[in-house]
Amino acid sequence: MKLLILDAGHCLSLALAREASRRTDTALVIEQETTITPSLLKTIAPDAVIIPPLAHPLSMAPADVMAHADAVDRCLDACLSQEVALVWCVSDQLYEDGLDVPIDEHVVPAPRDDSLRRLVQTGDRIRAEFQRHLIVRLGPLFALEGSHAWLNEIIDSLVVGHAVRAAEDVIFCPTSADAVAMALIGMLQQQSCGANAWGAYHLAGTEPVSAFTFTSMVRTQLLTHLEGRGEQIVLGEVQPLKHHHDAKLRRVLNCRRVLDIFGVHQKPWRLEAGRMIDAWCSTREPNRGSDTGVSA
Numbered sequence: 001m002k003l004l005i006l007d008a009g010h011c012l013s014l015a016l017a018r019e020a021s022r023r024t025d026t027a028l029v030i031e032q033e034t035t036i037t038p039s040l041l042k043t044i045a046p047d048a049v050i051i052p053p054l055a056h057p058l059s060m061a062p063a064d065v066m067a068h069a070d071a072v073d074r075c076l077d078a079c080l081s082q083e084v085a086l087v088w089c090v091s092d093q094l095y096e097d098g099l100d101v102p103i104d105e106h107v108v109p110a111p112r113d114d115s116l117r118r119l120v121q122t123g124d125r126i127r128a129e130f131q132r133h134l135i136v137r138l139g140p141l142f143a144l145e146g147s148h149a150w151l152n153e154i155i156d157s158l159v160v161g162h163a164v165r166a167a168e169d170v171i172f173c174p175t176s177a178d179a180v181a182m183a184l185i186g187m188l189q190q191q192s193c194g195a196n197a198w199g200a201y202h203l204a205g206t207e208p209v210s211a212f213t214f215t216s217m218v219r220t221q222l223l224t225h226l227e228g229r230g231e232q233i234v235l236g237e238v239q240p241l242k243h244h245h246d247a248k249l250r251r252v253l254n255c256r257r258v259l260d261i262f263g264v265h266q267k268p269w270r271l272e273a274g275r276m277i278d279a280w281c282s283t284r285e286p287n288r289g290s291d292t293g294v295s296a
Helices: 011-021 038-044 062-082 112-127 151-159 175-194 211-228 257-260 269-281
Strands: 002-003 026-031 048-051 083-090 132-136 164-167 170-172 201-205 238-241 248-251
Touching: 002 011, 002 038, 011 026, 011 175, 038 062, 048 062, 048 175, 062 083, 083 175, 112 132, 112 201, 132 269, 151 164, 151 175, 151 211, 151 269, 164 211, 175 201, 175 257, 201 257, 211 238, 211 269, 238 257
Parallel strands: 002 026, 002 048, 048 083, 083 132, 132 201, 164 238, 170 248
Antiparallel strands: none
């Protein structure tokens, strides 16, 4: 199976490259650009095109979100012309106001924000015009490298002593980019074998938490790992933010359908984050920063 991945520097693109390198049944072509032309798609002839998500569209400039939607529309045109399957990953932030219960796949987002509505319009067009699609809605992605990686930004700030501010009143399911990459390739392998299970799916980590709780856990595990290596570093503090004063906003995705149809289990975010923190620490020079109390 050959896959074409767009946006080469995205944390999900890098995770897909790592996962594909461990397999003998998947070849990747990775494009730097965020869109594709019919002629290039015909030349590459992949089995599917994967578009990584805007991880935090609510905090982005509206023009950038609109540009992403336009790029996805162009990818859809190219995929339609060559009958190549399209996989579009989208952020759970499209459910702008959340829900009190886990959100099922059949619940189409209805955000108030104009730029988020533009993304929903693109999703509506994909569902209406092209049967061979997967729209995969994700919780907040985390990884150690690439754009939209989140975890690397938290670690980099903490080790130089900077405070990290994180919302404590928005509840979601942090999602490992590595876990998403493994799931997407597994889903597409089953599709190539005749599963014919196209449509929208939710994919996120287990255990709903706030960004404050997630970031605090990262700080605790990072401190534990560093102390275990004999490093004495004064980490930055985690400071809570409040965006919703009346009640907590919940964006928890129900991932039952992806389990029932493809057998994909949610990955516990604590285990995935712990694994990544351990990997990050293992690349450091021994005792670096122990004399000064900060990391260079």
